Each structure stands twice: as structure tokens, then as C-alpha cells.
Amino acid sequence: MGKIVLENVQKHFGTVKVISNVSLTVEDGSFVVFVGPSGCGKSTLLRLIAGLEDATGGRILIDGADVTDLPPTKRGLSMVFQSYALYPHMSVRGNIGFGLKMAGMPKDEIRKKVDAAAATLNLTPYLDRKPRMLSGGQRQRVAIGRAIVREPKGFLFDEPLSNLDAALRVNMRIEIARLQRSLGTTAIYVTHDQVEAMTMADKIVVLNAGSVEQVGSPLELYDRPANLFVAGFIGSPKMNLIGGATAEPYQAATIGIRPEHLIVSRDGGGWAGTISVAEHLGSDTFLYVEVPGVGLVTARTPGEVSFHAGERVMLQPDPARLHRFDKQGQAIRG
Amino acid sequence: MAATVNTRKLARAMLTPAVVILFIWMIVPLLLTIWYSFQNYNLLSPENTGFAGFMNYKYFLTDPAFFQAFWNTLTITLSVLVITVVGGILLGLLLDQFIYGQGIVRILVISPFFIMPTVAALVWKNMLMDPNYGIFAWIATRLGFAPVAWLENYPLFSIILIVAWQWLPFATLILLTAMQSLDEEQKEAAGMDGANFASLFVYITLPHLARAITVVILIETIFLLSVFAEILVTTGGGPGYASTNIAYLIYHQALLDYDVGGASAGGVVAVILANIVAIFLVRLVGKNLEA
Ligand SMILES: Nc1ncnc2c1ncn2[C@@H]1O[C@H](COP(=O)(O)OP(=O)(O)OP(=O)(O)O)[C@@H](O)[C@H]1O
Ligand SMILES: [Mg+2]
Numbered sequence: 001m002g003k004i005v006l007e008n009v010q011k012h013f014g015t016v017k018v019i020s021n022v023s024l025t026v027e028d029g030s031f032v033v034f035v036g037p038s039g040c041g042k043s044t045l046l047r048l049i050a051g052l053e054d055a056t057g058g059r060i061l062i063d064g065a066d067v068t069d070l071p072p073t074k075r076g077l078s079m080v081f082q083s084y085a086l087y088p089h090m091s092v093r094g095n096i097g098f099g100l101k102m103a104g105m106p107k108d109e110i111r112k113k114v115d116a117a118a119a120t121l122n123l124t125p126y127l128d129r130k131p132r133m134l135s136g137g138q139r140q141r142v143a144i145g146r147a148i149v150r151e152p153k154g155f156l157f158d159e160p161l162s163n164l165d166a167a168l169r170v171n172m173r174i175e176i177a178r179l180q181r182s183l184g185t186t187a188i189y190v191t192h193d194q195v196e197a198m199t200m201a202d203k204i205v206v207l208n209a210g211s212v213e214q215v216g217s218p219l220e221l222y223d224r225p226a227n228l229f230v231a232g233f234i235g236s237p238k239m240n241l242i243g244g245a246t247a248e249p250y251q252a253a254t255i256g257i258r259p260e261h262l263i264v265s266r267d268g269g270g271w272a273g274t275i276s277v278a279e280h281l282g283s284d285t286f287l288y289v290e291v292p293g294v295g296l297v298t299a300r301t302p303g304e305v306s307f308h309a310g311e312r313v314m315l316q317p318d319p320a321r322l323h324r325f326d327k328q329g330q331a332i333r334g
Numbered sequence: 335m336a337a338t339v340n341t342r343k344l345a346r347a348m349l350t351p352a353v354v355i356l357f358i359w360m361i362v363p364l365l366l367t368i369w370y371s372f373q374n375y376n377l378l379s380p381e382n383t384g385f386a387g388f389m390n391y392k393y394f395l396t397d398p399a400f401f402q403a404f405w406n407t408l409t410i411t412l413s414v415l416v417i418t419v420v421g422g423i424l425l426g427l428l429l430d431q432f433i434y435g436q437g438i439v440r441i442l443v444i445s446p447f448f449i450m451p452t453v454a455a456l457v458w459k460n461m462l463m464d465p466n467y468g469i470f471a472w473i474a475t476r477l478g479f480a481p482v483a484w485l486e487n488y489p490l491f492s493i494i495l496i497v498a499w500q501w502l503p504f505a506t507l508i509l510l511t512a513m514q515s516l517d518e519e520q521k522e523a524a525g526m527d528g529a530n531f532a533s534l535f536v537y538i539t540l541p542h543l544a545r546a547i548t549v550v551i552l553i554e555t556i557f558l559l560s561v562f563a564e565i566l567v568t569t570g571g572g573p574g575y576a577s578t579n580i581a582y583l584i585y586h587q588a589l590l591d592y593d594v595g596g597a598s599a600g601g602v603v604a605v606i607l608a609n610i611v612a613i614f615l616v617r618l619v620g621k622n623l624e625a
Contacts (some may be wrong), residue, residue, distance in 0.1 A: 052522050073528040085519035089541040098537070099527035146527070 001063055002153035002186035003028045004049060009058035011044055011210075018044050019210045021058070026154075026188060026203075028063075031180055033197040034190045035233070036207035042190040045207070046156050049188065051075050062153060078147040079156040082163070084139045086131040086146075092118070093127045096145040103150070117149040120179070137168045144176065154186035161196065173200060194236060198222070206230050228329035231256045237286060237298045239323070246271075246294050252324035252332055259286065259300035261321035264307065270316030273297065275309050289315060364605070370598035377592035390599035399575045399583060400600075404607075407579040410494055411558040411611075415551055417498040422505030422550065423543070427535075429506070430513050447503040451563040458496045459485065459568045489569045489577035496564050501557075505550045512546035513539065548619045555615060559608050580604045 004026040011019040018041050026032045034042045047053040049060060051072035060068045067075045078099070086095050093114055100110045118124045121141040131139055140160060147155050160176070161169045177200045180187045191197055197204050198218045206213040206221065206229070213233075214226040225231035231239050239256045247255045263270070264287065273291035280303065287299045287307055299315055307313060324332040374386040394400060429440060446454065463484040465471050471481035484492045516539060524538050560581040565571055571578035571586060578586065584604060588597030 050526065052525070072522075072526045077526070079523070079526050081519045081523060083517070083519050085517065085523035087520060087524070087538060087541075089544075090537075098524070098529075102528035102533060146523075150527075 001028060003061075003063055004154060004186060004188070005061040006049070007059040007061070009045075009048060009060060010056045011041075011048055011053060012056045017210060019048065022210075022212055023058075024205060024212065024215065026186060028186055029184045030202045031177070031187045031189065031200055032203045032205060033201035034188065034205050034207055035192060035194060035197045036213075037233070038192060040207045041210040042192075042207055043158055046079075046158055046188060046190050050077055050079050050156050052079075076153040077156055078150055078152040078154075080143045080147050080158070080160045082159045084131075084143040084163075086139060086142055088131055091128050091130060092123060092134070092142050092145075095131065095142055096123075096149050099146065099150045113149050114145075117145045120148070121145050136164055137172065140164060140172060144179070148179070148183065148185075152185065154188065155180065157187065157189040159190055159192070161191075161193075169196075176200070194234060198234075204234075206233060208233075224331070224333075225256075225323065226331050228254060228256075228325050231323055231325070231331075237300065240297050241325075242294055242297075247324075250322065250324055253327045254325040254329070255317075256323035256325065257317045258321065259298040261318040262297070262299040263316040263318065264299050264301050264305070265314050265316065266312075268314045268316050270314045271297070272312065272314055275307055275311050275313060278307055278309050287313070289313060291315065367598045367601045370594055371602050373595050373598075375593075375595040375598075377594065386595055390595045391603070393596055394587075394599045394603060399578065400580075402575045403578045403580045403583040406490060406575075406577065407559060407581075407607075409490060410497065410561055410579060411555060413494045414498045414501055414558050415554055417494070418501045418505040418554065419509075419547055419550060421498070421502050422509045425502070425506045426510040426513050429510050443506055444503045446500055447507075449500070451500065452567055454500055455496055455564040455567040458492075458499070463492060485569050486573065489573065493561070493564055493569065493577050496568065497558065497561055500564075501554055504554070508546050508550050509543060512543050516542050551619055552615060555611065556608075559611065560604075580607065 006022055006024040009019060009022045010017070022045060034045060036042050044053060048055050051067070051070060051074075055068055058068070059066055062075060062077070087098065090098065096117055097110045097114045100113060105113075114127070115124070118127055121144060123138065123141055123145060126134060126138060126142075131142065134142065140163075143160070157176070161172050164172060173196055176189075189196075189200060201218055203215060204218055204221055205215050208229050214221060214230045216224075221230060221234045225234060225239075228241065232241060235258055237259050239258045240262075241254055241256045243254045247253060271291045271294055273289040273294075275287050276290045276296070277288040279286040279288075283303045285301050285303055285305060285307065287301060289297045289299055291297050297315060301307065326332055371390050372386055372388075374382045374384055374389075376382060425443060429436070429443065449457075460468070462468050462470055465481045465483040465486075468481075468484075470484065474481045482488075520538060521534065524534050529537065561579060562581045562585065565577055565579065565582045566585075569577040571582045575583075580600065581604065584597050584600040587593045587600055
């Protein structure tokens with residue numbers, strides 16, 4: 001149980017509109033990721049759902065019940081903060097069990113639940129330590145333990161992995177995704193890392209300047225971005241967006257082509273250009289090609305192909321994978 | 335390695351003058367006091383000089399006034415500590431909430447700390463507690479009660495009140511600052527965990543304040559053990575010895591009874607007592623300062 005519905009939710013700080021008219025449905029048990037550039041209102045939207053901020057307008061429903069005016073405690077959600085926000089003077093056991101203690105659960109029952117949560121998260125050896133005696137990854141797991149032990153209707157994560165190093169991030173990403181699947185609890189996850197978004201989400205919500213640009217599964221957003229913003233935001237390296245004379249033959253104001261959908265050859269057809277930088281990543285090679293009249297175009301080729309800076313190459317866009325956008329930046333379909 | 339050794343040597347060399355001066359500054363008066371405490375040295379009987387052995391100590395420690403002064407010292411110290419810590423926490427919680435006029439309210443709360451003890455005591459004695467023209471007397475008469483002669487009938491309580499009034503701002507300031515350094519997300523996390531205002535205070539705020547409370551207790555104790563000006567100005571230690579503490583008793587012996595030897599013995603006793611209290615305190619609360 002944990003269907004979360006937002007209806008025309010707004011949030012103003014004084015005269016500043018931070019969230020304008022967001023409507024959204026998060027299905028029970030699904031994993032929804034909010035992505036968007038810094039300052040677009042991801043955290044604010046999450047805090048509105050948590051009840052840590054009051055909505056200026058609109059309604060928030062959890063399992064059909066209007067919770068807009070309820071305090072955080074009454075909403076049955078739990079949150080993992082970016083800074084973890086562990087209680088420094090309590091042991092790991094105390095931290096994980098605090099919510100249960102506040103709910104008035106008997107001591108031995110708390111003990112059992114904390115032990116179970118700790119076992120799931122490999123925290124059993126650390127139960128009697130204080131948070132400052134843990135590594136970043138362990139603290140992260142304590143924060144997650146604190147969230148799962150109460151068996152909430154939904155988890156809210158605000159950039160939970162941003163303080164971890166790259167390798168640990170990948171591990172925790174997989175761990176969180178697996179945990180969420182096995183518990184079957186609704187989760188809303190904020191990140192600005194699109195790899196996290198693409199790999200973890202059932203559904204991605206792309207936010208920009210306080211409103212929703214597009215909602216869809218990761219592949220939907222990748223294959224059919226609704227507008228220029230989503231096209232430029234989802235995918236790495238970024239989609240090439242080309243306007244002007246090059247776009248005209250396609251009856252569009254702007255055309256977009258992903259680096260991986262350009263066929264690179266020494267003597268095929270398409271746009272002729274000079275490689276200005278070649279980045280060899282092993283598995284892939286990214287070519288930054290200067291094409292006269294078009295600009296700098298990024299192309300992605302398999303790692304074993306040997307192109308070098310200074311070489312002249314031809315770039316042929318795959319017509320089936322070409323995206324067209326009108327003057328307003330909306331995608332043209334068909 | 336070599337660099338750090340040299341740096342350390344240099345640091346020591348630079349520190350030496352200050353340490354030497356501080357050491358002399360403290361050790362000379364202490365040694366003189368100890369020296370006098372073993373001498374017959376009374377300004378009223380100048381012919382009686384020479385080594386006194388432990389006579390001065392015996393005289394000071396068996397004086398019934400000593401025991402009363404001892405208990406009064408403890409009473410003043412403990413009562414003021416309790417009042418200022420509890421009051422400081424409450425005021426801190428209040429000031430932490432206020433949004434409007436916060437700046438002015440804070441200055442008002444802190445201002446008693448800037449008033450000299452003598453002046454503060456005079457204000458309390460003459461403007462507030464005086465049974466004839468004090469404000470308390472006026473309020474009592476207005477309400478139809480007989481005015482209370484605070485300083486005569488409740489001398490120790492009055493002293494405690496005055497000293498607590500002076501130290502409340504200090505405690506409030508330190509505790510308020512500590513409260514404001516509490517991570518906002520921690521409070522929010524506790525809120526999501528279902529903590530109400532009371533549990534938030536007990537489980538999150540209070541443990542966070544432990545260190546600040548320790549600092550307040552340690553610093554205040556140093557000063558409270560030797561409260562003097564307030565007693566001199568208001569009750570003069572009386573009636574009898576009802577509001578005499580050890581500091582005031584020593585003053586009484588040295589400057590009213592002209593017994594330098596006896597007063598010095600009292601001074602040494604006071605130093606020893608203060609050290610006992612300090613060791614006790616550090617053991618009791620000092621572990622909060624670790625880590
Ligand atoms: N209490 C506040 N008062 C005024 N403005 C605020 C407040 N909190 C946030 N904002 C503004 O609201 C906007 C959205 O903030 P928010 O924290 O939701 O961004 P975000 O999408 O989470 O960004 P990031 O990825 O950097 O965390 C920002 O422009 C921010 O300056
Ligand atoms: Mg944020």
C-alpha cells in the first residue's frame with residue numbers, strides 16, 4: 001500500500017514560485033526518480049510529499065486519503081536525507097529503533113525488528129557503535145535501516161548517494177534497488193545523476209524550473225523525449241542538438257541525434273568534419289567532431305575503432321533515430 | 335620530520351616568556367599565602383610573631399562560622415547552577431523560536447552580564463528588595479501583603495537570587511548558541527520518526543546540549559565558589575553568619591579582625607576545597623568534553 005498522488009501542487013517561498021502546478025501519480029510499489037538540474041525544486045517537491053514543507057496550493061493524497069495538512073508523522077512515509085541526519089549520540093541500534101520507540105513499541109519487539117533490519121543491511125557487527133565510528137557507506141546503510149524498520153507506505157530518498165565515492169555508489173545503487181524490489185514499498189528517489197535515474201527507476205520524472213517536463217519509463221525518455229529540455233538532459237554524452245540550415249531539410253526548427261546514433265566512417269556519406277578531440281574510454285571512443293556549418297558534434301564509436309584527432313571523418317545520422325523539434329522546443333512526431 | 339621538530343622547538347621558545355610570567359604571577363601569591371598561613375601575624379598584636387605551626391588552620395577549621403560558610407558556599411553554588419542551567423535552557427528554547435524583535439530581546443536578556451556585580455547588588459538592594467521603597471515592597475503593599483525585608487529575613491535566598499540573575503545571561507547565551515548549532519535535518523529526521531516536541535527535546539536537543547551544559551557548569555562553578563561583592567554590598571555576611579561564604583569569611587578575618595595568618599590559612603583551605611570540587615566536577619561531567 002502506498003499510492004502517492006499529487007494534484008496541482010504549488011509551493012511559493014515568499015514571492016518566489018519554486019513549484020508550480022505539479023500533478024503526478026506514483027503507483028503503489030513503484031520506484032520513481034525525480035531528476036532535473038540543480039535548483040529546479042526536486043528536494044522541495046520531496047519535502048512537500050514528506051510534509052516537511054507546507055504546500056501553498058493543491059492536494060497530496062496517499063492511498064486516496066488527503067494528507068496535505070497532516071504533519072510528517074501522520075503520513076506514514078520515511079525519508080533518507082542527503083546528510084544522513086543520524087542522531088550522533090545514539091548507537092546504531094538506537095538510531096534504527098528510534099522511530100519504533102517513538103511509536104511506543106515494546107522493547108523486545110523493537111530489538112527483534114532492529115536485528116532483522118541490521119541483518120538485511122549487513123550492519124549487525126556495528127549495532128553498538130556510534131555513527132561517528134562508521135564509514136560513509138555504513139552511515140548510509142544506517143540511514144536506510146532507519147527508514148525501512150518502520151515499514152512505511154513509502155520511502156523518500158534525497159540524493160542519498162551523493163556523499164559516497166564512485167565505486168560505493170554503484171554498489172549502494174544496486175543494493176537500494178534490490179531492497180526496494182524485495183520489500184515492494186513505493187519509493188521516490190531524488191538525484192541529479194542520470195545513470196542512477198536510468199538504472200533504478202520504473203518511472204522518471206524530469207523536472208525543470210519547478211514544473212514537470214516529462215514523465216515516463218527510462219527508455220521512453222531516451223527514445224521519445226517530449227521536448228528539447230528532456231532531449232538534452234537524458235542521455236550521456238548529451239544528444240547533439242542542431243538548428244538552422246541543417247535542420248531545415250527535416251522540416252524542423254531543431255534536430256537532435258544521439259552520439260551513439262551517428263555512423264562514423266572515413267568515406268561514407270553525411271556531414272564532413274574534422275575530429276578535434278578523441279576520448280578513448282576502452283569500451284567506447286567519444287569523438288568531438290568540428291563540422292563546418294553545423295558546429296561541434298559528439299559521436300560515439302566502439303572502442304576498437306581507431307580514429308585520431310585531426311582526422312577527417314564523415315558523420316551519417318541514423319534517420320530512424322533522429323528527433324525533430326518545433327520552434328517551441330516540442331517534439332514533432334510522425 | 336626535522337621540520338616539525340624545529341617548529342616545535344621554536345613554538346616552545348616563543349611560549350616560554352608567557353608561561354614563565356604566568357607561572358610567577360600565580361605561584362608567588364600562592365607561596366606567600368602558604369607562608370603566612372604558618373605564621374603568627376595579627377595586626378592587632380604585632381608583638382606576637384614567629385612560626386605558628388598548624389594553629390591558624392586549627393583555629394579556622396574549628397570555628398563554627400567555617401562550617402556555616404562552607405555550607406553557604408555549596409548552597410549558593412549549587413542553587414545558582416540549577417537556576418541558571420534550567421532557566422538558561424528554557425530561555426534558550428524561547429529565544430530559539432522567536433522571529434520578531436529577536437535582536438532586541440537578545441540584547442535585553444544578555445545585558446545583566448555587563449553590569450558590575452557591585453552595581454547589580456546595589457540595584458537589587460536599594461531599588462528592588464528594600465522593604466520601604468523597593469519595588470517588591472510596593473507590589474506587596476499593592477496586593478495587600480506586608481512588605482518583606484528580603485535581605486534581613488531571607489539573606490541567603492536573596493544572595494542566590496541576585497547572583498543567579500547575573501549568571502542567567504551567560505548560561506542562556508551559551509545554551510542558545512548550542513541549540514542553534516543543532517542540525518536542522520536531524521530535527522526533521524526525528525520529526526519523520528514521530529518525535530513530538532517533548533521527545534525531540536529529551537532525545538535530540540538535550541543530548542546535543544550536554545557539552546554546552548558542561549561548559550556552563552565548569553565556568554560558573556569557578557566564579558560561584560568565590561562570590562564576594564554581592565555579599566559585601568547587600569548583607570555583609572549577616573545576619574550573624576547566615577549569608578557568609580568562605581570568600582567572605584576570609585575577608586572578614588583579614589580585614590575586619592586584622593588576622594593575616596588566620597586569613598591566609600583560610601585562603602589555603604579555600605584553594606584546597608576549590609580543587610576538590612574541581613576534581614569532582616571534572617570526573618562527573620568532564621567526560622562530556624571528550625571526543
Ligand atoms: N526556504 C527557502 N526559501 C527560499 N527559497 C528556497 C528555500 N528552499 C529552497 N528554495 C529555492 O527553491 C529552489 C529549489 O530548491 P531545491 O532545494 O528544491 O532544489 P533541488 O532541485 O533539490 O536542487 P539540488 O539538486 O541542488 O539539490 C531553489 O532555487 C532554492 O533557492
Ligand atoms: Mg536538493
